Amino acid sequence: MRPDADNAVRLRFDRGTLLLQGVPRNRARALPAPELWEWDGRVRAWRADAMHYAAIRQIPDERWAGAWRDEVPGPPPVHWPKVDLPPLRPEQEEALTAWRAAGRGGQVIMPTGTGKTEVALAAMAETGAATLVVAPIRDLMYQWHRRILSRLGYDAGIVGDNLYNLQPVTVTTYDSAYIHMDRIGDRFGLIVFDEEHHLPGPCRREAALMCTAPGRLGLSATPERSDGRHADLDHLVGPVVYAMPLARARGRTLADYDVVRVPVALTQTEQAAYDACSRQVRHYMAAQRRERPGYSWRDLCSESGADPAARRAQKAYYLKKSIEDRAAEKLRVLEDLFRLHVGQRIIVFAGSNVMAMEVSRRFLVPTILSHTRKRERSAVLDGFSEGRLPVIVANRVLDEGVDVPAAKVAVVIGGQASTRQAKQRLGRILRRTGNMRATLYEVVCEATREVERSRARRRSDAYERTRHRRV
Amino acid sequence: MLTSEHVIVEYKDGRARPDRLERKRHAHYAACAEQMLAIYRTGIGRQRRALHRDVETLFAKEPDCPLRRTRAFAKLLDDASTYQTDPKGEASRLRLRVFEAAAPLHPLVRRKDRLFEHAEAETKAAIAADVGLEWDEIDARLYADVMAFQQLECFQGYPNAVALLSRYNVAQLQACLYAAERVTVRATQDFKTILRYAKLARLLHEIRRVGPSEYVIEFSGPASVLRGTRRYGVAFARFLPALLACKGWRMTAVVRTPWRARAVLELSDQDRYTSALPPPEEFDSGVEERFARKFGQQREGWRLERESEVLADGQTIFVPDFVFRHDDGTTVLFEIVGFWTPEYLANKRETLRRFPDQGILVAVPERSLREGAEPGAGVIVYKTAIKVEPVLAALEAVRGSRSP
Numbered sequence: 001m002r003p004d005a006d007n008a009v010r011l012r013f014d015r016g017t018l019l020l021q022g023v024p025r026n027r028a029r030a031l032p033a034p035e036l037w038e039w040d041g042r043v044r045a046w047r048a049d050a051m052h053y054a055a056i057r058q059i060p061d062e063r064w065a066g067a068w069r070d071e072v073p074g075p076p077p078v079h080w081p082k083v084d085l086p087p088l089r090p091e092q093e094e095a096l097t098a099w100r101a102a103g104r105g106g107q108v109i110m111p112t113g114t115g116k117t118e119v120a121l122a123a124m125a126e127t128g129a130a131t132l133v134v135a136p137i138r139d140l141m142y143q144w145h146r147r148i149l150s151r152l153g154y155d156a157g158i159v160g161d162n163l164y165n166l167q168p169v170t171v172t173t174y175d176s177a178y179i180h181m182d183r184i185g186d187r188f189g190l191i192v193f194d195e196e197h198h199l200p201g202p203c204r205r206e207a208a209l210m211c212t213a214p215g216r217l218g219l220s221a222t223p224e225r226s227d228g229r230h231a232d233l234d235h236l237v238g239p240v241v242y243a244m245p246l247a248r249a250r251g252r253t254l255a256d257y258d259v260v261r262v263p264v265a266l267t268q269t270e271q272a273a274y275d276a277c278s279r280q281v282r283h284y285m286a287a288q289r290r291e292r293p294g295y296s297w298r299d300l301c302s303e304s305g306a307d308p309a310a311r312r313a314q315k316a317y318y319l320k321k322s323i324e325d326r327a328a329e330k331l332r333v334l335e336d337l338f339r340l341h342v343g344q345r346i347i348v349f350a351g352s353n354v355m356a357m358e359v360s361r362r363f364l365v366p367t368i369l370s371h372t373r374k375r376e377r378s379a380v381l382d383g384f385s386e387g388r389l390p391v392i393v394a395n396r397v398l399d400e401g402v403d404v405p406a407a408k409v410a411v412v413i414g415g416q417a418s419t420r421q422a423k424q425r426l427g428r429i430l431r432r433t434g435n436m437r438a439t440l441y442e443v444v445c446e447a448t449r450e451v452e453r454s455r456a457r458r459r460s461d462a463y464e465r466t467r468h469r470r471v
Numbered sequence: 472m473l474t475s476e477h478v479i480v481e482y483k484d485g486r487a488r489p490d491r492l493e494r495k496r497h498a499h500y501a502a503c504a505e506q507m508l509a510i511y512r513t514g515i516g517r518q519r520r521a522l523h524r525d526v527e528t529l530f531a532k533e534p535d536c537p538l539r540r541t542r543a544f545a546k547l548l549d550d551a552s553t554y555q556t557d558p559k560g561e562a563s564r565l566r567l568r569v570f571e572a573a574a575p576l577h578p579l580v581r582r583k584d585r586l587f588e589h590a591e592a593e594t595k596a597a598i599a600a601d602v603g604l605e606w607d608e609i610d611a612r613l614y615a616d617v618m619a620f621q622q623l624e625c626f627q628g629y630p631n632a633v634a635l636l637s638r639y640n641v642a643q644l645q646a647c648l649y650a651a652e653r654v655t656v657r658a659t660q661d662f663k664t665i666l667r668y669a670k671l672a673r674l675l676h677e678i679r680r681v682g683p684s685e686y687v688i689e690f691s692g693p694a695s696v697l698r699g700t701r702r703y704g705v706a707f708a709r710f711l712p713a714l715l716a717c718k719g720w721r722m723t724a725v726v727r728t729p730w731r732a733r734a735v736l737e738l739s740d741q742d743r744y745t746s747a748l749p750p751p752e753e754f755d756s757g758v759e760e761r762f763a764r765k766f767g768q769q770r771e772g773w774r775l776e777r778e779s780e781v782l783a784d785g786q787t788i789f790v791p792d793f794v795f796r797h798d799d800g801t802t803v804l805f806e807i808v809g810f811w812t813p814e815y816l817a818n819k820r821e822t823l824r825r826f827p828d829q830g831i832l833v834a835v836p837e838r839s840l841r842e843g844a845e846p847g848a849g850v851i852v853y854k855t856a857i858k859v860e861p862v863l864a865a866l867e868a869v870r871g872s873r874s875p
Contacts, residue, residue, distance in 0.1 A: 015693045016702075040696045042675045043785055047696050182693075182702070202731075206702060210694070305479065305537030314538075338578035339587060357614055362591070364573035364598070366566065371617060376563045380570075389570060390577045 009068035011056070016182030016210030018053060018072070020046040032059040050185050051236070054105075054214030072212060075130035075189040076168050082153030083125050088118060095119050095242040099217060100126075106238035107196060107218035114244065116219045117144075120192050121151045123217055129189025130168040134177045134207060136195045142374060144171045144194070159184070161374070174198045177207035190215035197222060199236060200229035208236035258439045262337075263446040264329040277320040284313035324445050325351040325414045331362055333443050337411055338363065338391070345384060345407045348393045351414020356393045359413075365391040411441040472550070472708065477543035478646040480726075487726050487734040489647040490540060491640050503529055504632035511548050511626045519554060520619040547638055551628050554621040562616040565602075569609065572598050637745040641715065644744065645708035647736055651724040652699045653691040654707050659684055661717035662781045663790045664751040668713030672706040675786060684779035684794070701727060715746035753777070756809045759792055762834075762857040770859070772798045773866055780804060782826045789822050791831060801870045804831045807857065808839065832865055 009022035023030055023046060025039050033056060037046040048056070053072060088096065092115050095108045099119075104127065110116050124131050133148075135141045138161040148156045148169065157167030160176035166184060191211050193199050196218035199208060208216075218237035223230045234240075266274055288295040304311040338346065350356035353369055360367045366380045366389055383389035384407075479490035492500050510525045523545045530536040557563075573579065576589040583590040599606040614620055629635040648654070658665055669676055669690050677689040690710070692703035707724065714722065717740065724736040738744075754760040754777075766775050774796045782789040782804075791804040808819055816839055823831060834851045849869075851861050 017693050017697065019693075038696045040693075042677050042696075047693065049694075049697055203701060206694075206700065305540070306535050308532070308534050311538070332581075335578060335580055339580065342578065342587075353617075357617070360570075361610060361613060363577070363579050364570055364595070365577070366570045369617075373560065373563060375560070376567065379567055383571070383574075389574050 009064070009066065011068065011070050011072060013050060013072045013186035013212060014047075016050055016185050016206070018048045018050055018056065018212075019043070020048070022068075032056070032063040049209045050212045051209050053212035057214070073186055075187055075213070078128055078130055078154070078168050080125055080128070080152040080154055083151070084153070085122055085125060085151055086118065088122060089115065091244055092119050092122070095244070096122050098241040099123060102238065102241045104190070104215040104217075106216070106241035107220065107223065107233060109220055109223060109240060109243040111244065112221045116194075116221075117147055118151075120194070120217055120219060121147060124148075124169075124190065124192070125152060127190050127215055129215060130187055131170075131190040131192065132177070132184075132188045132211070132213065133169075133171045133192045133194060134174055134199075135171065136174055136198045137370075138173055139368075139377065140194060141171045141173050142377075174204045174207060178204050181207050181210040185211040188213040190217070192216075193218045193237060196220045196233060196237060197225055197230060200225065200232040205232065205236055258437060260439060260441045262333055262441055262443045264327060264333050264443055265446050266323065266327050267329060270323050270327060274320055274323045277316040277323070280316040281313050281320070284309065322352075326355050326358065327445050329445075330355075330413050330443050331359065334359065334363070334411065334413065337409075337441060341409045342390075344390075344409050345387065346391045346409045346411060347407045348391060349410065349412045349414070350393055350395050353395050355414055356395050359393045363391065365389070365393055367393045369395055408438045409441070410439075411443060413443045473543050473546055473642045473646040475646070475649060477539055477546055477642075478649070479537060479539050479543070479643060480647045482728045482732075482734045485734050487647055487724075487728070487736040489643040489736070491643065492636050497636075500636060501632045503533075504635045507544055507548060508628060508632065508635065511552060511623065511628065514623050515625065516622055518619070519549070519621050519623070522548075522623060543642065544635075544639065547635065547642060548626075548628075552626045553624045555624050556621065557616040560616070562612060562614065565609065565612055566614075568602065569598055569613065572601065638747070641712065641744055641746070644738070645711055647726060648707040648711060648724060649704040650701055650726040650728075651704050651707045651736070652701060652727060652733075653689060653695060654710075654722060654724045656688045656690070656714065657681070657721045657723075658686055658688065658717070659719035660779065661719065661751050662686065662688075663778055664713060664717055665720070666781075666788050666790070668710050672710040674703060674706050674710060676783075676788075678781060678783045678788070680781070683796075684776065686781055699725075699727070699733075712746045712748045715740075715744050716748040716750050718750070755792070756807070758809055758853075758857060759807050762807070762859075762862075763793070765856075766859055766862070771863060773863070782829060784825050787822070787825060789826060795866055797866075797870055799870070801873055803866055803869050804829055805834070805862070806831055807834045808836065830869060832862070832869070834862075 009020065012019045012021070019040075020031070020037065021044075025041075025044070028034055028037075028039070031037055031046065033052075036048040036052045036056070038048070040047045057070070091110070095110065096119055099106055099108060100123075104123075108116065108119055110119070120133070133141075133144045133156075135144055141158065141160055145156050145158060148154050148171070154169050155167075157165040157170035159166060159170055159172040159180055161173075164180075166187070168187070170184075172180070188211065191208070191213040193208070193216075197220050199205055199218070216237050218233060223233060223240075265271070285295065285297075285300070288300070292299075300310050300313060304314045334348065348356075348359055348365075350359060356367050356369060359365065366383070368377060368380060372380075380389065380392060384392050481488040481490075506529055507526055510522060510529075514522050514525075523542075526545045526548070527538075527541050530541045573594065576594050578587060579589055579591040579594050580587045581591055583593075595606045595609075599609055602609060604612075615622075629638060656665060665688065666676065669688075673692070674690045675692060675695075679687045679689075681687050690707070692700070692706065694700050694702060714720065719740060721739040722737070724738075726734055726736055728734050754763065763775065763777065768775060776794040776796065778790050778792060779794045780791065780802075782791070791806040793805040793807075795803045795805060797803075806819075806823070808816065823833065830849065832849050832851065834853055834857050837852050837854050840852065849865065851857065851865055
């Protein structure tokens with residue numbers, strides 16, 4: 001049973017890592033690619049990240065000092081029952097060729113609505129290996145499932161949303177991939193990271209590190225992260241092999257669009273409450289700063305536990321935000337917009353679940369929220385795309401990648417000012433259908449922080465060269 | 472268990488201090504805990520949101536109570552509750568029905584005019600009539616499946632206020648460990664329990680003997696040799712209640728702070744946390760217990776210790792039942808093989824074969840011996856109970872063979 005006694009050198013997949021047994025610690029120099037390995041005294045073997053499997057396999061046999069056995073299970077080949085891919089557009093073809101030329105590893109950056117999914121499906125079709133597709137949220141996971149079924153004729157397994165059905169081709173979410181990868185990381189020949197900017201987080205990156213798949217494809221419209229970690233994608237997925245600027249997409253594949261800002265005033269009672277809250281927060285901060293220059297909001301949050309006054313200021317701040325979020329006037333403006341665009345499909349983005357449900361109960365229009373189950377979700381999305389349901393209300397769930405067919409009008413009535421969110425939201429309404437211009441309305445409370453957020457949003461690349469008007 | 476949104480940890484001077492309610496400083500929390508239990512006990516049929524609001528209100532004027540603490544209490548109370556879940560998707564069906572009925576009438580305007588003739592109130596009344604319920608009732612049921620609106624069905628609860636507060640303290644400790652990269656335990660007893668539960672939590676260990684019956688055990692997971700990872704944080708948290716039930720240990724955990732620095736969480740059996748698990752059994756079997764009682768703590772220069780040394784071969788560990796220490800320094804390990812299944816015996820044989828150089832004294836029940844088998848040296852055969860004399864004789868034989 002003593003591992004060193006048995007001279008056979010064995011490479012195994014062990015809970016998300018590669019384990020090399022049979023090479024004693026003092027023979028580190030006999031290891032090929034010694035920089036990849038760490039000695040693990042607990043099991044008396046060498047360990048490496050599963051991600052390096054492809055690199056290790058490429059090492060010629062003679063560099064191994066003697067015979068060795070690879071016991072990492074090879075992923076099964078996959079035969080697609082019925083491939084029905086539309087012909088790729090030139091830029092999609094370029095992307096696929098570049099990825100192939102890079103040895104089937106790397107990132108493809110294309111704006112929302114330009115058919116990243118088709119590129120990935122074509123890559124899957126030609127690779128013909130067991131594939132794991134990782135998507136940020138379960139809506140997208142189900143969407144991938146539907147796409148794989150309709151384009152490749154394959155009924156993929158699902159891991160996530162309380163389901164665990166592992167198949168040679170499986171779709172999952174980043175959170176589930178992180179949790180399960182130490183068990184399933186040796187099953188795939190290709191791994192696809194959709195909206196790959198979700199990958200470099202300190203935990204989620206393990207979905208890439210713990211997987212042996214030699215083929216890797218990262219997809220995103222906006223790989224940049226505010227923390228700068230997108231640089232790690234080169235290591236986790238591979239280099240950027242193709243990047244298409246948004247400008248090239250606009251007008252060709254994407255519709256032109258207008259951004260319209262609709263200011264609303266708070267009601268008298270709301271304004272009074274809002275001002276009182278603002279004053280409370282301002283006074284508290286000012287008082288603290290007199291004593292302690294550089295006192296920040298973070299200090300306040302960390303003190304709110306021990307200090308009821310800080311806690312009251314914190315509560316006032318949250319109340320202020322909720323007044324903004326749920327201003328009664330927004331519902332009235334919404335009615336006006338619904339009147340204006342009667343007969344057109346409209347997506348409303350709310351800043352919170354509560355506001356989304358308020359809109360839903362006022363106008364009797366369906367919501368898509370994070371807890372909406374699969375069946376209701378498809379019923380609502382189908383009803384919307386067939387024109388039976390004129391409006392859907394969403395919170396952040398529809399922010400990314402979820403296909404919402406041919407909506408031409410979107411209304412944002414709350415949300416944070418982040419560049420990516422803005423781009424993704426635009427992506428929703430910009431899918432090409434006919435020549436009609438798309439319109440994005442931003443309903444913001446006047447004289448509040450929301451106005452600033454709206455300005456910050458508009459500074460982003462996505463809003464450049466769009467027309468702005470006021471209603 | 473709590474989630475990371477409930478964690479309260481103070482990081483100061485490289486130390487992590489999880490939130491803890493103390494008997495003296497937080498004496499009035501006992502009353503609060505009673506009231507919280509009462510809110511849930513009398514809250515059958517109420518919405519989750521309302522229960523949470525009541526719990527929050529209870530602490531509104533409390534000078535020292537962060538929101539996270541209140542929410543953590545609500546979570547722990549929810550953990551001991553059952554809510555109505557709408558498994559048949561009635562709310563979802565009602566929604567689709569109502570929204571589809573309203574779709575052709577969109578938009579529902581506040582006041583109708585020549586262009587838009589479907590007023591909100593009238594339309595809702597008409598739909599209500601069609602469904603056969605009052606509108607207010609429909610409005611209440613429309614999103615009844617959303618977590619916040621679910622109704623409390625039953626409350627299993629906690630035995631008393633103290634139990635809830637203890638649970639809270641341990642839960643914060645566990646939540647702090649979610650961010651742990653590795654855990655080191657220095658232990659002087661209960662090795663078997665500690666190592667068994669660590670294995671159940673799928674942790675790997677590295678054991679170092681630092682003195683007679685004193686060991687330093689480092690716990691982490693496979694990928695921990697490659698990088699600092701919080702992947703095994705939940706495993707540490709799961710392992711913790713077992714450790715808290717043991718005696719004679721000190722623990723150090725390296726945790727990642729929210730600012731990506733590292734801090735140390737220190738803990739020992741002297742910190743008096745209450746585990747949900749009972750303390751480990753003192754003896755594995757009646758045979759062991761009877762032998763230990765018969766032998767006494769000390770006899771003819773031999774001191775008897777229970778499970779006080781650990782043998783380790785990689786990830787396989789073996790804790791012999793007893794250790795005899797003679798005044799002259801001779802130490803003999805003693806393992807009692809009980810009356811068990813063939814698998815148990817095969818397992819024992821394999822374990823003993825793994826540690827051939829330890830000179831372990833083994834007691835074997837007569838009926839587990841194969842017909843005609845000749846027990847070798849260091850094997851004591853017993854019928855129903857182990858006698859002291861043959862054991863002493865065997866111990867002296869070992870002592871004789873080891874002395875120069």
